[in-house]
Amino acid sequence: MSPVLVSLDAGVLQVTLNRPEKLNSFNPEMHKLLRQALERAADEAAVRAVLLTGAGRAFCAGQDLSERDVSPGAAPIDLSVSLGSYYNPLVRRVRELPKPVVCAVNGVAAGAGANLALACDLVLAARSASFVQAFAKIGLVPDTGGTWFLPRLVGAARAAGLALLGEKLAAEDAERWGLIWKAVDDGRLMDEAASLARRLAEGPTRGYGLIKKALRISSGNSLDAQLDLERDLQREAGLSEDYREGVTAFKEKRAPRFKGK
Ligand code: LHQ
Helix, strand or coil, rough: CEEEEEEEEECEEEEEEECCCHHHCCCHHHHHHHHHHHHHHHHHCCCCCCEEEEEECCEECCCHHHHHCCCCCCCCCCCHHHHHHHHHHHHHHHHHCCCCEEEECCEECCCCHHHHHHHCCEEEEECCCCECHHHHHHCCCCCHHHHHHHHHHHCHHHHHHHHHHHHHHEEEHHHHCCCCEEEEEEHHHHHHCCCCHHHCCCCCHHHHHHHHHHHHHCCCCCHHHHHHHHHHHHHEEEEHHHHHHHHHHHHHHCCCCCCCC
């Protein structure tokens, strides 16, 4: 079986991490196939939203720790190589993808797996799922954007607790803390996530891409700079076919039929 399953239906590219026997932890092959799927999502006009999830009982347990030789006498490992080649480009790809990415966290999300989920635009989690900043437990620093996402999503105090203690945070607490969009009953997770992704796939794709851009850039901007950015992005949004359709549908009191253009 391929370590990443990909299928396209009704504008939604579903991408499933598929190494369930290893809790969908990352090895180079899974990285490669996930990147390919995200490049396809970026390039193909027929893809208008992405739904990311995991097979089996976990979402993703981060790096596959069984692949590293840390025995006494083994050569020291330079982990920056792995971040530079795999994890950092992955986070950038998700954040800069001009289409919405829904993450359905079906089980435990640990280490880089937790932070991959946080990089997505809308995160739904099964009530039995949990988020673990496992890094400190093995002497590492949260990576895959964790030290950037956590303080912004939950504030400095909770970010420090999560990063230093590496304890499991249950999905409902993650929702209450503002770490994720929503916790849902286990049996409803995939239906709810798929219907959210389908709804986004029927939306104004160009506008969504511009919203993602505005939110992404806002964290480094002054209000002044952000106002200028909103002016420029709104110009672009206002030139889209979907803007015309949105206003026309509003005036005609009917549902809009967006084409993503
Ligand atoms: C695993 C893993 C795993 C292999 C569970 N690998 N087998 C980036 C750059 C370069 C290098 C370093 O890292 C990074 C980014 C990172 O992601 S660092 C953080 C790596 N991840 C972790 O430290 C998480 C380690 N796993 C856990 O803490 C727990 O397994 C979690 C909380 C994920 C799940 O706990 P449980 O539900 O209690 O399951 P378990 O611990 O019993 O695990 C089940 C099996 O899965 C077990 O194997 P076994 O043969 O005994 O059944 C684990 O060894 C295996 N597994 N995570 N990352």
